[in-house]
Amino acid sequence: MAPRPPAPEARQGEQVTFEDRVVSQHRLYESLHAREHITDTDSGHDIYLHQPRLVIDTITDTIDATRTPSPTAS
Numbered sequence: 001m002a003p004r005p006p007a008p009e010a011r012q013g014e015q016v017t018f019e020d021r022v023v024s025q026h027r028l029y030e031s032l033h034a035r036e037h038i039t040d041t042d043s044g045h046d047i048y049l050h051q052p053r054l055v056i057d058t059i060t061d062t063i064d065a066t067r068t069p070s071p072t073a074s
Contacts, residue, residue, distance in 0.1 A: 035065060 022039075029037040038058065043050035 025039075026037070036058075038054070041047055041051050041054060043054075048055050
């Protein structure tokens with residue numbers, strides 16, 4: 001596993017940048033051992049409005065993955 005990047009911290013008077021946000025999301029993704037981290041959505045903030053099929057398909061895939069036992073699970 002690659003070393004974790006340092007956690008971005010905003011001090012009083014500073015703002016968290018977009019890059020800080022991306023780093024934080026990647027750290028969350030890694031800590032959850034997620035299968036996939038979708039970032040290229042061609043969507044604005046309200047992804048459910050702009051890309052509803054992507055949202056539905058991702059939720060369906062997640063549900064299916066929880067119902068299917070992992071080959072490495074005991």
